[in-house]
Amino acid sequence: MAAxxxxxxxxxxxxxxxxxxxLAAAGVEYEEQLFETAExxxxxxxxxxxxxxxxxxxxxxxxKMVETRAILRYIAAKYNLYGKDLKEQVLIDMYVEGMxxxxxxxxxxxxxxxxxxxxxxxxxxKATDRFLPVYEKVLKDHGKNYLVGNQLSWADIHLFELILxxxxxxxxxxxxxxxxxxxxxxxxxxxxxxxFLQPGSQRKPPMDAAGLEVAKNIFKFSKDKYLKRQxxxxxxxxxKL
Amino acid sequence: xxxxxxxxxxxxxxxxxxxxxxLAVAGVEFEEVFLETREQYLKLQEDGYLLxxxxxxxxxxxxKLTQTRAILSYLAAKYNLYGKDLKETALINMxxxxxxxxxxxxxxxxxxxxxxxxxxxxxVVEKAKSQYFTVFEKILKNHGQDFLVGNKFSWADIQLLEVILxxxxxxxxxxxxxxxxxxxxxxxxxxxxxxxFLQPGSQRKPPPDDHYVATVKEILQF
Numbered sequence: 001m002a003a004x005x006x007x008x009x010x011x012x013x014x015x016x017x018x019x020x021x022x023l024a025a026a027g028v029e030y031e032e033q034l035f036e037t038a039e040x041x042x043x044x045x046x047x048x049x050x051x052x053x054x055x056x057x058x059x060x061x062x063x064k065m066v067e068t069r070a071i072l073r074y075i076a077a078k079y080n081l082y083g084k085d086l087k088e089q090v091l092i093d094m095y096v097e098g099m100x101x102x103x104x105x106x107x108x109x110x111x112x113x114x115x116x117x118x119x120x121x122x123x124x125x126k127a128t129d130r131f132l133p134v135y136e137k138v139l140k141d142h143g144k145n146y147l148v149g150n151q152l153s154w155a156d157i158h159l160f161e162l163i164l165x166x167x168x169x170x171x172x173x174x175x176x177x178x179x180x181x182x183x184x185x186x187x188x189x190x191x192x193x194x195x196f197l198q199p200g201s202q203r204k205p206p207m208d209a210a211g212l213e214v215a216k217n218i219f220k221f222s223k224d225k226y227l228k229r230q231x232x233x234x235x236x237x238x239x240k241l
Numbered sequence: 242x243x244x245x246x247x248x249x250x251x252x253x254x255x256x257x258x259x260x261x262x263x264l265a266v267a268g269v270e271f272e273e274v275f276l277e278t279r280e281q282y283l284k285l286q287e288d289g290y291l292l293x294x295x296x297x298x299x300x301x302x303x304x305k306l307t308q309t310r311a312i313l314s315y316l317a318a319k320y321n322l323y324g325k326d327l328k329e330t331a332l333i334n335m336x337x338x339x340x341x342x343x344x345x346x347x348x349x350x351x352x353x354x355x356x357x358x359x360x361x362x363x364x365v366v367e368k369a370k371s372q373y374f375t376v377f378e379k380i381l382k383n384h385g386q387d388f389l390v391g392n393k394f395s396w397a398d399i400q401l402l403e404v405i406l407x408x409x410x411x412x413x414x415x416x417x418x419x420x421x422x423x424x425x426x427x428x429x430x431x432x433x434x435x436x437x438f439l440q441p442g443s444q445r446k447p448p449p450d451d452h453y454v455a456t457v458k459e460i461l462q463f
Contacts (some may be wrong), residue, residue: 045398045407051339052339052372052373052376053334053372061328063328063331063332065331065335066335067334067335067339069310069332069334069338070331070335070338073314073330073331074327074330074331074334074425077327077330078327086319087304088367089314089315089318089418090304090306090311090312090314090315092262093308093310093311093314094306094307094311094313096311097308097309097311098292098293098307098308101293103394107286123269130293131293134292135295141339
């Protein structure tokens, strides 16, 4: 019997959360090695297990995979969540990549300084004006239950995850998106998703102050880097958007 | 006969350059429409060409594709440059996610204020050498083969050559401690379609200059 995949990360969502979602949706059991100190992270680097000296890292099928996107694509393909042909695959990629910008700024939101109140407002504005309408339209135009090829795919899982993240910022954000509301209900009823949403699953909670301290210590963020980081993320996005 | 792919972007490298490389190396002729004004860009948006209001946009096989990495994966798979199985594809994705990140850092450094730019580029060159070239040198050493993955030419090799050349533009001696990468560079540069792409007159774009930076800033308004 093949060994279970093993996830190496800190005990929080970050970039690993999408991997946890996808494995859960695929019904794949996995283990986690969650480090809590900078030392543990450095030992991992010294052990030569991290190709670019960064996490996420997932040990799977004899490989030590890094780069979140590469990991997600492998899992999606292996577990038939990547479309039935190349044209469906590229649609899935386009939809997932399109979510990434919004996903990233929400992910980095806890790194903001308290005075950066406009960050949350900016996120919600982009969510409702730029991102959510795209997926509402996709679902409306083809009238099917899932984003691509009338079949559950990685794009649906990622969109569901993102919707929940935005709702954590503003619970009624789907008010003007009826198709997305239906979509959300539909996906949340899938047995594996239901299971993952239960307490006790490997899903991680939103980052709190304590979690932020742990992450800061491990990844050695400096206060300056935070401010720069969030502003730069926003600036890059302004450039792209 | 299928029509040629059409690339919509500014007349410069940016996020489109890796796509130009991949098409050229695959021997696929393509057309380009250059964005020069904000009006053109807004028109593409209004006409529904840009799913997320972003370029690059590639019209190919009846689709309007955006999102650089989606486009690149599609092309790599279509033209058999993506490995022979899932594991080889996984390796190629691991390598190219790294090289694409590095090239993005270089591209973004040109948008920093002039007084920061040189320092930023220095940092990127250092990162290229310590975090990336060291790693790829080791990969080549470990398997002793000519190509990065599966003993066969793939998209990963194209990406690595592209980033090596880009770093060398800022630091000509960047490969001085990497003998295998030097040999790799020579070997890959001599592949006929690549050799052709590296000649003057090809659709390869020059490094960003002030005009390119100004055009992008005007079009995207930042």
